[in-house]
Amino acid sequence: MSLGLIVTPLDTRFSRFKVETAEGGAVPMILKCLPNHSWIVEKTTMKFFTKKYVKQLGALIEGKKKE
Secondary structure, eight states, X not given: OOOOEEXXXXXXXXXXXXXXXXXXXXXOEEXXXXXXXXXXXXXXXXXXXXXXXXXXXXXXXXXHHTO
8 A cells, every 4th residue: 555745855954854643643753854864753643653654754855855
């Protein structure tokens, strides 16, 4: 099952992102890139965002930042 997400940068350094589902409903979470390029979640109410999923999402964002 696929999940549609909308990822919006929150700062000019591209280190914080608001992540919300395309359907809306759930409270958006804040995803933050640390200086060592690891990713953490500052705020989440979405129970399916495991450490593995956050790492994969961070890798997708890193790929887009280079473009």
